[in-house]
Amino acid sequence: MSAAPLTDEEIARTVQEGDIEGFGELVERYEAKLLRYGRKFLPRTEDIEDIVQDAFVSAFQNIKSFDTSRRFSPWIYQIAHNAFVNALRKHSRNPLTMVDFDTFLSYHVEEAPTDMEREHKEMRELIEKGLDELSPKSREILVLFYLEDFSYTEIADILQVPVGTVGVRLKRAREQLRQVYEKMNMTYGE
Amino acid sequence: MGNDHKNIRDEVLQKIRSGEVSMHSSGYLALRIGMLAFVVLAALVISVLIFNFISFTIRLSDDSQLLGFGPRGIVFFVTMFPWALLAADAILLVIAERLLRRFRFGYKNPALILFAGLAVLTLALGLLIDNATPFNDRMLERAERHHLGPLDTMYARPHPGPPEGGVCRCVVTAIGTSSVTAYNADASTSPIKIQFPQELASATSSVYVGETIFVAGDRDGNTIYAFGFHTMPKRGAGPENVVIIRR
Numbered sequence: 001m002s003a004a005p006l007t008d009e010e011i012a013r014t015v016q017e018g019d020i021e022g023f024g025e026l027v028e029r030y031e032a033k034l035l036r037y038g039r040k041f042l043p044r045t046e047d048i049e050d051i052v053q054d055a056f057v058s059a060f061q062n063i064k065s066f067d068t069s070r071r072f073s074p075w076i077y078q079i080a081h082n083a084f085v086n087a088l089r090k091h092s093r094n095p096l097t098m099v100d101f102d103t104f105l106s107y108h109v110e111e112a113p114t115d116m117e118r119e120h121k122e123m124r125e126l127i128e129k130g131l132d133e134l135s136p137k138s139r140e141i142l143v144l145f146y147l148e149d150f151s152y153t154e155i156a157d158i159l160q161v162p163v164g165t166v167g168v169r170l171k172r173a174r175e176q177l178r179q180v181y182e183k184m185n186m187t188y189g190e
Numbered sequence: 191m192g193n194d195h196k197n198i199r200d201e202v203l204q205k206i207r208s209g210e211v212s213m214h215s216s217g218y219l220a221l222r223i224g225m226l227a228f229v230v231l232a233a234l235v236i237s238v239l240i241f242n243f244i245s246f247t248i249r250l251s252d253d254s255q256l257l258g259f260g261p262r263g264i265v266f267f268v269t270m271f272p273w274a275l276l277a278a279d280a281i282l283l284v285i286a287e288r289l290l291r292r293f294r295f296g297y298k299n300p301a302l303i304l305f306a307g308l309a310v311l312t313l314a315l316g317l318l319i320d321n322a323t324p325f326n327d328r329m330l331e332r333a334e335r336h337h338l339g340p341l342d343t344m345y346a347r348p349h350p351g352p353p354e355g356g357v358c359r360c361v362v363t364a365i366g367t368s369s370v371t372a373y374n375a376d377a378s379t380s381p382i383k384i385q386f387p388q389e390l391a392s393a394t395s396s397v398y399v400g401e402t403i404f405v406a407g408d409r410d411g412n413t414i415y416a417f418g419f420h421t422m423p424k425r426g427a428g429p430e431n432v433v434i435i436r437r
Contacts, residue, residue: 016213020206027199049198056202057211065219106300160297 008072015063023063026072027056033148034080040131040143041084043091055083074154077144081158088136102168103161120146126177133180138173145170226289233286234312240279241316243344244272246326252359252404252422259406259418266357266406283308356409358382359422362401365394375402383413397421 006014008029014022034055038048059079066075124146131139144155152170156163205211214222248254248271256267287305290296296304319325326345332338333345360372360382368391370384384405386393397403407416 020203023206024199024203027202031198053198053201056198057205060202060206060211061214062219063213064216065214100301103297104300104302106303156298157294160291162298162300164300 009068009070012063012066012072013068015060016066016068023060026059026076030073030076031056034076037077037080037140037143037148038084040127040147041136041140042087043136051083051087052080055080058083071154074150074157077148077150077158078160081140084140100161100165103165106162106164108164108167123174123177126181131177134173134176137169138176141166141169141173142177226292230286230289233282233289234308237279237282237286237308237312238315238319240275240282241313242319242326243316244275244279245317245320247272249320253357255404255420256357256406256418258420263406263418270357279312283312356407356414358384358405358414360384360403360405362397362399362403365397365399367391368394370394370397370403372403372405380412384419385413385415386419387415393419 008026011019011022011025015026031052034052035048038052042048042051055076059076062079066072123142127142127146131142134142140159141155144150144158150158152163152166155166159166161169202211251270253267253270256263256270259266283305286308287296287301290304290308291301299307329338329341329345333342336342338345358372359375361375362370362372363381364371368386368388371381372384373381384403384407402422403419404422405414405416405419407414407418409415
């Protein structure tokens with residue numbers, strides 16, 4: 001009988017105690033996911049592999065600040081998110097685009113129920129086809145919710161915004177995505 | 191993809207093994223959080239002290255009496271309000287709010303609510319210090335003995351106002367039929383004539399020589415054409431006689 005594989009959190013605990021190879025295992029588990037997240041979030045000009053590598057380095061340096069009673073994935077995504085945002089800031093000419101006005105107020109939020117699985121699948125397909133027309137903020141929230149399957153609360157922790165803001169941003173991003181595809185269909189139809 | 195995967199893992203592990211990258215100790219991480227908390231606390235403490243000082247300057251200069259002088263008094267009050275200090279305070283609160291957002295409880299709350307909470311807290315503490323503790327009186331005493339360094343001037347003359355302005359805390363030296371002569375109690379300037387409009391010439395009967403009065407009006411040279419004044423009580427008591435002249 002083979003032992004069940006260790007969870008991310010269990011591995012993180014061994015890394016905190018000095019198990020470097022364990023960190024290699026965590027990199028293996030999250031590398032592809034973070035690269036996909038980065039490729040969907042950042043413009044193609046960014047060197048996403050370098051940024052993801054830096055995110056892992058930062059994760060290793062700060063691994064002792066990780067609370068192993070919480071889930072590891074939102075924690076590593078939060079580090080990657082910060083690295084991606086820093087990369088965006090480096091090249092942004094308009095600093096106002098980085099101000100989160102939607103974090104200013106409180107919004108009522110209702111998480112999308114799981115029985116909307118069909119819509120979830122459709123959105124996933126649309127997102128996979130391309131998000132280039134959307135703003136980084138919209139791209140990111142769609143990727144985290146539809147591709148990475150994080151809950152509103154986890155996304156709130158990754159983006160470091162109130163949960164209500166996640167709901168508002170997601171609603172706005174879905175609408176933008178629909179508009180983009182409607183426009184594309186009209187063009188193709190003409 | 192497979193190659194990318196291998197490279198990142200290997201490169202990260204290589205950096206760790208070579209010692210180029212090392213794990214921060216728990217002590218270092220705690221120190222970093224402690225430093226952050228200290229900066230937030232320092233910003234909030236300075237903010238409380240600034241609010242306290244704003245309250246003190248308004249109290250000491252009696253500018254709040256302007257609010258009882260009708261619309262023109264309110265305009266004067268707004269004009270003379272120490273906006274620069276309030277702006278500095280707002281900047282400090284924004285800094286504290288931005289830093290607090292690095293903590294979980296900070297980013298979980300909407301920014302405006304967090305900012306408003308900090309503003310209300312610092313305002314309340316500032317007012318409390320000014321009104322319920324001898325802090326400012328002691329600071330003033332120390333400033334008069336030049337023990338506050340760069341804060342000496344700030345505390346010794348907290349809110350002088352423009353010498354050519356139409357607001358004056360004056361000591362009456364002579365009383366005429368519709369005017370009084372006085373000197374500015376806060377600055378050594380030449381005597382000022384305070385002219386009351388005809389309909390309130392009798393206001394002069396309520397003052398006596400040597401009394402301090404607070405006057406607001408339009409200034410022309412050494413004459414203030416008053417639209418509101420009140421006689422100053424001894425420190426700690428309320429205004430004795432407030433008069434508003436509506437024109």
